[in-house]
Amino acid sequence: MPRTKTLPHKRQMVNKKPSSGRRAREIPIAPPCLDPRGEELFEMLNEILPPDLKSEIGVCVDMVTITVPKESLVQVCQFLKDSQNLLFNYLCSISVVDYEESEQRFEIVYHMVSLSTYYKVAVKTSVFSADPILPTVTSVWRSAEWFEREGHDLFGVIFLGHGNLSPLLLYEGFDGFPGRKSFPFHDYQEW
Amino acid sequence: MQVDEKKNETDGSIDLMINMGPQHPSTHGVFRLVIWVDGERIIKSEPHIGYLHRGSEKICESEHYSQIVTLFDRMDYVGNLNSELAFCLATEKIMDVDVPERAEYIRVILCELNRIASHMLFYGVYGLDAGAMTPILYAFREREKIQNLFESVTGARMMHNYIRIGGVKDDLPIDFQQRLHEVLDHLKRGIEECDALISKNEMFLARTKGVGSITGPDAIDFGVTGPALRASGVAEDIRITDPYSIYDRFDFNIPVGTYGDCWDRFYVRIEEMRESVKIIEQAARELPEGDISAAVRRIVRPPKGEVFVRTESPRGDLAVFLVSDGSDTPYRVKVRAPSFANLQALEQMLQGSYLADAVLILGSIDLIMGEVDR
Secondary structure, eight states: OOOOOOOTTOOOOSOOOOOSSSOOOOOOBOOOOOOHHHHHHHHHHHHHSOGGGOOEEEEETTEEEEEOOGGGHHHHHHHHHHOTTTOOOEEEEEEEEEOTTSSSOEEEEEEEEOTTTOOEEEEEEEEOSSOOEEEOOTTTOTTHHHHHHHHHHHHOOEEETOSOOOOSSSOTTOOSOTTSTTSOSSOSOOO | OEEEEEEOTTTOOEEEEEEEOSSOGGGSSSOEEEEEEETTEEEEEEEEOOTTOOOHHHHHTTSOHHHHHHHHHTTSSSSHHHHHHHHHHHHHHHHTOOOOHHHHHHHHHHHHHHHHHHHHHHHHHHHHHHTOSHHHHHHHHHHHHHHHHHHHHHSOSSOOOOEETTEESSOOOTTHHHHHHHHHHHHHHHHHHHIIIIITOHHHHHHHTTSSOOOHHHHHHTTOOTHHHHTTTOOOOHHHHSOOTTGGGSOOOOOOOSSOSHHHHHHHHHHHHHHHHHHHHHHHHHOOOSOSBOOOOSSOOOOBEEEEEEEEETTEEEEEEEEEOSSSSOSEEEEEOHHHHHHHTHHHHHTTSBGGGHHHHHHHTOOOHHHHHO
16 A cells, blocks of 8 residues: 655755744845955945946945946946946846845846956945836946846846847746746646 | 757848757757858857756855855855855854964865866867867866875865865874875876867867957956956956965966957966966975865854955856844855856957857856856
8 A cells, every 4th residue: 555655854955035933034144255355446436436327436345336326327337347447347246035035126236347457346236026128238248148037037027128138048928037035836737 | 969940031041040958968068059051150159047046145044154065066066165264264254263374275176176177078079069078087087186185185076075174174194294295296297288289289179269258357357257357468366366265375376368269268267276286386395284164153143244255266257245244144145256257258259259169168168057056
């Protein structure tokens, strides 16, 4: 007689929800620890970044971050690439992070490195869940093309002005955005 | 291979659309490339990826930190240890863990061996791409020695799960130094043999010299990294320009190409193997005694924050963007895969070259589809 056995503590493969029943744990925050190069960049950015771009310079662990509104994103990127002191000529990656609970749901993080001055910086911008639209940076770096396509594929963020946002990792006609936190992990019909 | 003819409306010439893949032996995995040719010249190409998309980044969000290492093994399945290292470095950075010296040295030795193994595989397969059967036999002979050594250290030939957060899983076996020296002796001879076998072969040169060139600034613009970027004359190696782990203690060079063509991309990798041997020799000489892992709990809860760690994998800049919300699973893991970005430049490299060279150009990027699709 076949016996079916269910594991008592089988972990549910669902998206993480804040546990309400448990004792609340105070969550520590990783302290900033810039290296000398990072501090140099931090000071330089404070000096030379034009104030009309409404950018905010901060530090996250070991990385200098520039938070910009999406309207001035392209100008900031172009400035970082062209400025003779910085020369951020290499866009390392574009990551989309889904902060489900936040009003500005999607944070798009551009990590860039300069291959002549060897500074590195992260540019961050946020978009609302209702209209996740922001301008493309493919005019600044051509490598943004696939990174943005991936972001559109998995998170449904629309990069305005990008020539070809057709599915890259998913197949044509895939329903939904599997990168989002709200996308069910196991409870969907495969194929 | 599927061929589709279409008459060009403007000048009456016929453009052929040729479909390569996804099941094609020379695409190194499930990769589809659509090529439009005018006669023998490629006028346009379009890579299609995603056949191996497993949603690794999404799976990471529901796994404990220590469980994710195995997922990273399966991303770059030829340079496993290098991928493991990238994730562990990111987690260690956000947790601010000091890794013991011995563990760092073990990591460097194994990662560099893995780099040689990966380049050896490239060398053999590239020979096949060019129509030479012999190189793969030599390459696998050398690679096998490294794999055997890996097996004695990690217990597995490919999916090691050996590098852990805070250190490594186990200490080295007692006879490791002796075995390593044997392997290195074989390798040094083997690399020279492999180099002599094909690199300066006239037919091989004719097939690869001046084929699929890309300039340095173009390569940077496309996000190309690793040997493919260095072949274009850009001296960029994260192990030197932005050192991680203990790479700043070793003395080695960055091999650089000149023209950024297929031969340069091929030869940079051969030179890199020699440099890796140098690193391993230095590391093995200085290998200290001591702990192999920091005191890290099995289920770690890193503080809230974000880190971005770049490492030099055999294919280029393998970066991990890790967002932690303070819980036992990461909030977001984004992998910046080198093959993914390198593949973007394929269109540029193929443009205007002969159809017969398409396979060679594709092979010279050294794609790993597990990493491209994640």
